[in-house]
Amino acid sequence: MANVVLRNVRKTYPGGFEAIKGVDFEVGDGQFCVLVGPSGCGKSTLLRMVAGLETITAGEIDIGGRVVNDVEPADRDIAMVFQNYALYPHMSVYNNMAYGLRNRGMAKPEIEARVQEAARILEIGAMLDRKPRQLSGGQRQRVAMGRAIVRQPKVFLFDEPLSNLDAKLRVAMRVEIRKLQRRLSTTAIYVTHDQLEAMTLADILVVMNAGQVEQIGSPLDVYAKPATTFVASFIGAPPMNLIPLDAEGVRARFGGAVAEAGVLGVRPEDLAISSEPPAPGGLTLDLAVEAIERVGPETFVYGTRSPGGDLAAISSKPGELPPDEIIIRIPGQEAPAIGQRISVVALRHNLHLFSADGRRRIAV
Amino acid sequence: MVEHRKFGNLLPHLVLWTGILIVAFPVYIAFVASTQDNATIANGQMSLLPGGHFLETYYKTLFVGTSGTTREPVGTMLFNSFVMAMMIAVGKIAISLISAYAIVYFRFPFRMTIFWLIFITLMLPVEVRIYPTYKIVADLHLLDSYAGLTLPLIASATATLLFRQFFMTVPDELLEASRIDGAGPFRFFWDTLLPLSRTNMAALFVILFILGWNQYLWPLLITTRDDMQTIQIGIRKMIVTSDALTEWPVVMATAILAMLPPVAVVVLMQKLFVRGLVETEK
Numbered sequence: 001m002a003n004v005v006l007r008n009v010r011k012t013y014p015g016g017f018e019a020i021k022g023v024d025f026e027v028g029d030g031q032f033c034v035l036v037g038p039s040g041c042g043k044s045t046l047l048r049m050v051a052g053l054e055t056i057t058a059g060e061i062d063i064g065g066r067v068v069n070d071v072e073p074a075d076r077d078i079a080m081v082f083q084n085y086a087l088y089p090h091m092s093v094y095n096n097m098a099y100g101l102r103n104r105g106m107a108k109p110e111i112e113a114r115v116q117e118a119a120r121i122l123e124i125g126a127m128l129d130r131k132p133r134q135l136s137g138g139q140r141q142r143v144a145m146g147r148a149i150v151r152q153p154k155v156f157l158f159d160e161p162l163s164n165l166d167a168k169l170r171v172a173m174r175v176e177i178r179k180l181q182r183r184l185s186t187t188a189i190y191v192t193h194d195q196l197e198a199m200t201l202a203d204i205l206v207v208m209n210a211g212q213v214e215q216i217g218s219p220l221d222v223y224a225k226p227a228t229t230f231v232a233s234f235i236g237a238p239p240m241n242l243i244p245l246d247a248e249g250v251r252a253r254f255g256g257a258v259a260e261a262g263v264l265g266v267r268p269e270d271l272a273i274s275s276e277p278p279a280p281g282g283l284t285l286d287l288a289v290e291a292i293e294r295v296g297p298e299t300f301v302y303g304t305r306s307p308g309g310d311l312a313a314i315s316s317k318p319g320e321l322p323p324d325e326i327i328i329r330i331p332g333q334e335a336p337a338i339g340q341r342i343s344v345v346a347l348r349h350n351l352h353l354f355s356a357d358g359r360r361r362i363a364v
Numbered sequence: 365m366v367e368h369r370k371f372g373n374l375l376p377h378l379v380l381w382t383g384i385l386i387v388a389f390p391v392y393i394a395f396v397a398s399t400q401d402n403a404t405i406a407n408g409q410m411s412l413l414p415g416g417h418f419l420e421t422y423y424k425t426l427f428v429g430t431s432g433t434t435r436e437p438v439g440t441m442l443f444n445s446f447v448m449a450m451m452i453a454v455g456k457i458a459i460s461l462i463s464a465y466a467i468v469y470f471r472f473p474f475r476m477t478i479f480w481l482i483f484i485t486l487m488l489p490v491e492v493r494i495y496p497t498y499k500i501v502a503d504l505h506l507l508d509s510y511a512g513l514t515l516p517l518i519a520s521a522t523a524t525l526l527f528r529q530f531f532m533t534v535p536d537e538l539l540e541a542s543r544i545d546g547a548g549p550f551r552f553f554w555d556t557l558l559p560l561s562r563t564n565m566a567a568l569f570v571i572l573f574i575l576g577w578n579q580y581l582w583p584l585l586i587t588t589r590d591d592m593q594t595i596q597i598g599i600r601k602m603i604v605t606s607d608a609l610t611e612w613p614v615v616m617a618t619a620i621l622a623m624l625p626p627v628a629v630v631v632l633m634q635k636l637f638v639r640g641l642v643e644t645e646k
Contacts, residue, residue, distance in 0.1 A: 053540050074546035086537035090559040099555070100545030147541075 002064025002077075002154035002187055003029045004050065009059035011045055011211075019045045021211040022059070027204060030185040032178070036198035037208035038234070044159055046208070047191045051080050051157050064154050074103075079148035080157040084164060085140045087132040087147075093119075094128040097146045111150075118146040121180070138169045145177070149184070156181065158190040162197065174200060195235050199223065207231050229358030232265050238300060238327045240265045240352070253283070254353060254364045262362060265352035268300065268329035271344045273336065281348035287326055289342060292335045299335045301328040303342065391623070398422070398616035405612045417613060425617040430602055438618050441595040444513075445577055446625060448594060451514040452576030453569050460523035460568075461561065465553055467524075468531040469539070479528075486521045490582055498585055508592045513583055517576070523568055530564050531557065566636035574626045595622045 004027040011020035019042045027033040035043040048054040050061055052073035060067050068076050087096050094115055101111045119125040122142040132140055141161065148156055158177070162170045178201055181188050192198055198205055199219045207214045207222060207230075215227040219235075226232035226240070233239040243264045245253070250262045266283060278284060287303030305324045328344055336342050353362045393412075397405055400415035429437040466472075467479050490497065497516045506512030534557065542552040583594045593601070599622065602615045630637070 051540075051544065053543065073540075073544045078544070080541070080544050082537045082541065084535060084537055086535065086541040088538065088541070088556055090556075090562075099547075103546035103551065147545075 003027060003031075004033075004064075004155055004187060004189065005060075005062040006046075006050075007060040007062070009046070009049065009061060010057045011042070011049060011054065012057045019211055020049070020057075023208075023213050025204075025206055025213065025216050027187055027189060030187055031203040032181055032188045032190065032201055033204045033206060034198045034202035035189065035191045035206045035208055036193065036195060036234070037214075039193060041208045042211040043191045043193075043208050047157055047159055047189060050155070050189060051078055052076050074100075077154040078157055079151045079153040079155075080159065081144045081148050081161045083160040085132075085144040085161075087140060087143055089132055092129050092131060093124065093135070093143050093146075096132065096143055097150050100147065100151055114150045114152070115146075118149040121149065122146050137165050138173065141165060141173060145180070149180075154187065156186055156188040156190075158188065160192055161190075162192075163194070170197075177201065195237060199235070205235075207234060209234075225361065226265075226352065227361050229263055229265065229354050232352065232354070236267060238268050238329065240267050241271070241326045242354075242358075243305075243326075244356070250353070253281075253351075261356040263354040263356060263358055265354060266346045266350060268327040270346050270350035271326070271328045272346070273301075273328065273330065273342050274345045275343050276345070278345040278347060283346040283348075283351060285326060285344050287328075287342050287344060289336050289338050289340050290325075292338060294333050294335065296333070298329055298331050299333055301330065301335055301342075302326075303328065303344075391620075394616045394619050398613050398620055400613060402609070402611055402613055406609065421613045421617050422621075425614050425621065430611050430614050436590045436593065436598070438595065438598060438621055440591055441593060441598040441618075442621060442625070444510075444592060445594040445596070445622075447510055448513045448579065448583070449573050449576035449625070451510060452517050452579075453572035455514060455518035456520040456523050456572050457565055457568055459518055460520050460527050461558070461565075463524050464527035464531055465557065468528055469549070469552075482521050482524055484521075485519070486525075490517065494581070494585070501586060506586075508587055508589045512586050513592075513594075514576075517579065517582065520572075523572070526564065526568065527561065530561060534560060563636055563639045566633050567639075570629055570633050570637045573629050577626050 006023055006025055009020055009023045010018070012018050023046060025033075035046060037043045045054055049056050050063075052068065052071060056069050061069060063076060063078070088099065091099065097115045097118060098111050101114065115128070116125070119128055122145055124139060124142050124146060127135060127139060132143065135143065141164075144161065161177070162173055165173060174197055177190075190201060192201075202219050204216065205219045205222050206216050209230050214234075215222055215231045217225075222231060223235055226235060229242055233242065243266075245262055245264050247259060247261045250264075251259060253264070264283075271285075285305055287301075287305060289301055289303050291302040293300040293302075303326050305326055326344070351364070353364045354360060355362060396412060396414050397410060398421055399418040400410055401417050404410055404415070425437070426439045426442075427437050463482065467475060467482075501507060501512045501516060504512075506515070538556060539552060542556055547555060578596065579594070580596045580600075583597055587593050587597065595618065599615065599618050602610065602618065604610045
């Protein structure tokens, strides 16, 4: 059992490309940390640096009170589950799990006991003699987990382990990974680009973008108070609506306390269709409905802000949405018709405000 | 392309059977000749049916040899050829595996230079460098030895390239998983890479064994003693052009015997051979 501490960790490739630009965070003993971010943000690189598969250009990585910068992967007391599982194709399931233990010179009965125990936990006891190619994707996934468990490491490292599974299995394995980690209470670092996976698994969520940490916190805190417009649009699906405002617009909405241009954010689920004006300080938008997506329990409405609404649009467009497009998420399957003009409202305490460059959250 | 015509299979079969006959007929004639007595063949009265001298001729060929030109029995030649072909095939595979491993998995100065040097040797087959190679082997006193027969033929750019290509298709994660599992470079090579290369090695073995078996020019230069000669040289020596009488049954029996080991290797390893050439699953 151990904590993992990263201190100002950097990675620069020989070509000069800076993949990790100074990352600090700590994962407490037994905690489940999820690194989430878009492709190419450096999350996998960071995980591989913890594993010892990538060298560390600067900074320190500390596992259980020991700086491991120059320690071989095998000696870091970690176990890793790869995206493609990386099972040894020519070895049986049993040998796949036992291989690492044998290399450490563990006694045969002990290996046997550990493999059997892991097989029991993961319910793969019946396939110990099979080769990986005779297994389904989900079963391979379990074997990869088993290979990690038998080592009884201080830290589990997961590199997008579920992304090769179909959607249904992914959800099932997600729950299982979480249960397993709780039960073994082993520290875990998990890399994913799927924000749903990140939200459901994490004790600590680390949102990364372009080699930097955007925000660290518990999933619900990150959801409730995104630190930047990047986090706001990355966590939550569909993403938060972001509307650029000039200084005048900001003052008009949030009072005199803030005197700068900014970006107004409001989550799709915080908008409701209503012709009534909201409580004081709330937001009203006039939309022309352009598309409807019904997913069953809820419906997404895509609309374009029409001129003459509550807010005037201005130039810049942070976040992912086109500046004039607004998404609303409403329960049930009732929805306005396409082309209809609707009025949507949001309460004052559901509004977020960011600096104009999107890098800073402004308390309002 | 699947066609359902009544005689749709007739033409392909005709073509295939014609091909088989063209290839097989001379072999059959050789076999028939090896079972007849020499006088019949010399008279030009050979029938197309096997004669009655099968056991007699093959016993003489394998254990006694011809009465004149080659004093060694074909058994010795078969043994020499077999040792040479085995050493070449196994040696080539071993050395190529190791050099491909170094080139693919290790970062060292002038790695690409070395790779290209190996690549360039493809343009220098034995025939081109035969004089310097002979000189070196002679200076090392390796004439008339198995080492002299095989060592110069062992270094192989082709096999190195083949293994390099194969190693590059092995996912990096396997290496990384091995590192985390505490396997060093040697263990990774032995425990993971070699078993994965098994079918490739088998395919290569078949090709290289036949290549080694069919060597003619190099053994001709390097061996002078009768007890070191290979079967390919032996056959050639049996065919006498001067006034002595060529013992055709023995020559034909030797030719048949010379064909058997490569055929055996292909038949025995056919399954692995085909898998090695077509397999993509990792």
